[in-house]
């Protein structure tokens with residue numbers, strides 16, 4: 001009987017203590033508290049000190065003296081390890097890095113190096129040929145290789161010589177024979193090999209000791225990513241881009257070193273930062289450009305010398321990739337905050353003048369070539385229209401008929417640009433399409449011999465890849481056959 005009672009005792013308070021009775025705790029008055037209480041004062045001298053009154057009046061408990069217990073006092077602050085931060089420009093260099101050789105690829109025994117006459121010879125058409133080592137260095141110096149192309153898959157950089165290649169190179173040679181300048185725009189659908197066509201033209205030029213000046217990405221000139229400044233005493237005002245021009249001079253110097261060393265100035269150039277007497281080599285003249293300041297003056301002097309009439313000069317090849325970027329209003333602004341037209345940028349003006357046929361004449365002839373791009377291009381309605389018009393006119397002239405209608409301006413569109421039309425009024429147009437099946441077979445045999453294509457190369461495979469690639473569009477063929485191998 002006692003057990004339930006005992007249990008109840010544990011649960012409830014004993015009957016003697018009323019449950020609802022509030023527990024009142026009488027305040028403790030300790031000597032410590034008494035000591036801290038300010039004494040009643042009647043005079044300012046006796047009043048509690050101000051600091052004490054401010055700091056300790058609110059938090060009675062926290063004002064207790066002595067040591068505080070601090071948890072995790074000796075823990076180290078955690079720093080996330082993110083590795084080394086890339087230095088300025090390192091990411092861009094990595095993105096633009098181009099590998100020209102793959103040690104894992106099988107060397108192709110029948111691959112021969114291109115010679116000075118090979119690209120002009122119609123018998124080379126439909127063959128894959130390697131770029132000689134010296135030319136590789138020159139092409140690399142002028143940034144002709146692109147990171148989007150498949151150079152890093154094969155043992156040696158090699159190209160397919162197309163019918164269009166021999167055609168273009170022969171036109172270049174004809175122009176040099178007549179001491180004229182070939183003015184031509186390479187155009188076509190996406191990844192049809194337009195940049196590669198420029199590379200082949202440059203290869204021919206380097207192999208034949210021409211001087212090559214190449215603008216690898218026209219967008220670098222017009223997207224307001226490099227310094228610019230007005231050129232004094234120009235009307236309408238033109239703008240120089242010293243930093244870009246310095247880079248260009250250095251590329252020209254590295255790529256054309258041998259030819260420049262053998263070509264000499266006609267006149268003295270006292271206007272340059274370093275005095276250049278007449279009969280100095282053009283290499284020495286190019287070497288004067290050490291800093292961005294004054295680079296435009298050096299470039300002008302170099303250009304004047306290269307185009308000096310009556311002088312013994314090598315043929316010149318001037319190339320630019322991404323034409324649409326220089327056939328529109330640029331992203332730069334004048335002091336009046338108006339946008340600057342690309343053709344008011346001095347370097348672009350120099351190029352567009354030669355392309356239009358009104359600029360400097362090359363003493364020994366040469367070529368000015370531009371390539372459009374479909375992967376990275378702004379809309380340039382006037383350029384597209386002008387190229388379509390030239391193509392139609394060309395086709396009518398070749399057939400001696402007028403069966404192809406020359407496209408006309410849209411009367412309801414207001415975005416046409418007269419300056420662009422003027423530049424492209426008399427250029428030749430080379431449209432690139434897919435390669436034929438024989439060329440496709442040659443290229444696929446090279447891929448298979450390099451160990452990059454595992455399939456047997458017969459008519460069936462060639463036709464399959466050729467069809468998959470939209471009738472032999474080169475970039476698409478690579479995608480269809482080599483994509484799995486691409487890093």
Ligand SMILES: Nc1ncnc2c1ncn2[C@@H]1O[C@H](COP(=O)(O)OP(=O)(O)OP(=O)(O)O)[C@@H](O)[C@H]1O
Nearest residue numbers: 149150160190191192193194195196373374375475
């Ligand atoms: N003659 C050639 N020999 C071998 N490969 C080629 C040749 N021409 C083009 N290619 C390949 O085709 C691909 C596309 O070439 P390229 O970059 O020249 O095209 P594009 O027409 O300039 O392209 P986009 O319109 O994007 O500017 C590249 O990967 C390149 O390796």
